[in-house]
Amino acid sequence: MRQWRLIYDNPAVGAWNMAVDEAIMEAAGAGQSPPTLRLYAWNPPCLSLGYGQRFTDTDVVRLDNLGWDVVRRPTGGRAILHTDEMTYSLSLPADDEMAAGTIVESYQRISLALLAGLSYLGAAPRADQRAEHMEIGPVCFETPSHYEITVDDRKLVGSAQMRRKNAVLQHGSLPLWGDIARICDGLIFPDEATRELSKDHVRQRALTLADALGYEVAWDQAAEAIIQGFAETFDVDFQQFESALSDSEYHRVQQLFSEVYSTPDWTQRR
Numbered sequence: 001m002r003q004w005r006l007i008y009d010n011p012a013v014g015a016w017n018m019a020v021d022e023a024i025m026e027a028a029g030a031g032q033s034p035p036t037l038r039l040y041a042w043n044p045p046c047l048s049l050g051y052g053q054r055f056t057d058t059d060v061v062r063l064d065n066l067g068w069d070v071v072r073r074p075t076g077g078r079a080i081l082h083t084d085e086m087t088y089s090l091s092l093p094a095d096d097e098m099a100a101g102t103i104v105e106s107y108q109r110i111s112l113a114l115l116a117g118l119s120y121l122g123a124a125p126r127a128d129q130r131a132e133h134m135e136i137g138p139v140c141f142e143t144p145s146h147y148e149i150t151v152d153d154r155k156l157v158g159s160a161q162m163r164r165k166n167a168v169l170q171h172g173s174l175p176l177w178g179d180i181a182r183i184c185d186g187l188i189f190p191d192e193a194t195r196e197l198s199k200d201h202v203r204q205r206a207l208t209l210a211d212a213l214g215y216e217v218a219w220d221q222a223a224e225a226i227i228q229g230f231a232e233t234f235d236v237d238f239q240q241f242e243s244a245l246s247d248s249e250y251h252r253v254q255q256l257f258s259e260v261y262s263t264p265d266w267t268q269r270r
Contacts, residue, residue: 001235001236001237002035002234002235002236002237003034003236003237003239004034004035004036004037004230004236004237004238004239005033005034005035005036005037005238005239006036006037006038006039006227006238006239007024007036007037007038007039007040007244007245008039008040008223008244009038009039009040009041009244010040010041011040011041011042011043012040012042012043013042013043013044013046013069013071014042014046014047014048014069014070014071014082014261015069015071015257015261015262015267016253016257016261017040017042017046017071017087018048018071018072018073018074018256018261019252019253019254019256019257019260019261020038020040020245020249020253021038021074021089021091021169021171022074022169022256023245023249023250023252023253023256024036024038024089024091024169024245024249025091025162025164025167025168025169026164026167026252027091027246027248027249027252028091028092028093028167029091029092029093029094029164029165029166029167029168030166030167031093032246032248032249033091033246033249034239035090035091035092035093035096035098036089036090036091037088037089037090037227037230037236037238038088038089038090038091038244039086039087039088039223039226039227040087040089041082041085041086041087041219042069042082042083042085042087044067044068044069045066045067045068045069045081045082045083046068046069046070046071046081046082046083047063047068047069047070047071047079047080047081047082047183047186047187048070048071048072048073048079048080048082049070049071049072049073049078049079049267050072050073050075050076050077050078050079050160051072051073051074051075051076051077051162052076053072053077053078053079053138054270055072055267055268055269055270056188056270057079057138057187057188058070058079058186058187058188059186059187059188059189062185062186063186066185066186068081068083068186070186070267071261071267072261072266072267072269073160073171074162074169075160075161075162075169075170075171076160076162077158077160078138079138079183079186079187080158080173080183081182081183081186082173083178083182084175084176084177084178084208085173085174085175085176086174086176086219086222086223086226087171087172087173087174088114088171088172088174088226089169089170089171089172090110090168090169090170090171091167091168091169092167092168092169093166093167093168094163094165094166094167094168095166096168098110098234099163099168103161103163104147106161106168106170107147107148107159107161107170108127108147110159110170111127111147111148111149111159112127112233113226113229113230113233113234114127114149114157114159114172114226114229115127115149115229116228116229116232116233117225117226117227117228117229117230118149118156118157118209118225118226118229119229120225120228120229121209121213121217121221121222121225122213123151123156123209123212123213124151124212125149125150125151125156125157125212126149126150126151126153127147127148127149127150128147128150138187151207151212152207152212154204154205154206154207154211155205155206155207156174156175156206156207156208156209156212157172157173157174158172158173159171159172159173160172174209174222174226175206175207175208175209176208176209176210176216176217176219176222177208177209177210177216178208178210179203180202180203180206180207180208180211181198181199181200181202181203183202184198184199184202209222
């Protein structure tokens with residue numbers, strides 16, 4: 001039976017959430033912390049950009065008016081609006097069997113736990129290999145990547161993975177309820193007609209858990225289902241700690257927060 005740490009985290013600003021994910025990944029990779037499944041939320045709502053995405057995709061004035069935060073993830077992919085969702089992150093040492101093979105192969109492996117968790121909630125999800133040439137727009141949920149979770153061919157979970165030396169981090173977003181197309185309100189479009197067309201496109205391509213089930217599921221209920229999915233799929237014994245981070249992890253989070261994720265040099269680079 002695998003021994004993993006389980007962290008339930010309080011809602012936090014985007015820069016802090018990204019710093020925590022990276023700090024845990026580093027600690028797990030160095031053997032200072034066990035493999036860790038972290039479940040968390042965001043406050044205030046936050047637009048996260050993929051590592052290589054242009055900051056000019058964002059509409060800074062509209063974000064400010066909406067009271068939304070913005071952060072750049074350490075992982076790739078396109079923009080995600082983190083609100084009314086449950087977010088997961090999985091941090092592993094690079095030699096863990098869960099991380100074996102290519103990114104796509106480990107994506108497929110990890111997706112089995114997500115599929116199981118969502119099935120416990122009553123959804124009918126799938127995770128298929130996708131065509132090699134997919135449309136690329138500014139919104140992550142417009143197009144599923146390989147082995148990302150869909151329901152009725154509409155994207156339900158958006159995930160991204162990074163590998164750095166001796167560690168692997170995969171994190172992802174499960175929208176629970178609300179308008180999946182709200183993200184378009186924080187992005188740049190040439191005119192309002194184009195923005196509305198993009199919203200319609202996102203709604204056609206993606207959905208929330210409430211859309212999939214026909215009713216809303218509370219954050220705690222979704223979290224428990226995902227935990228059960230990992231525990232049963234991979235025979236994991238979760239050891240939950242009251243203090244979510246070790247002292248060394250916490251100090252590293254503070255450093256990453258102040259020196260990287262909350263800085264304009266990181267977030268606003270072109």
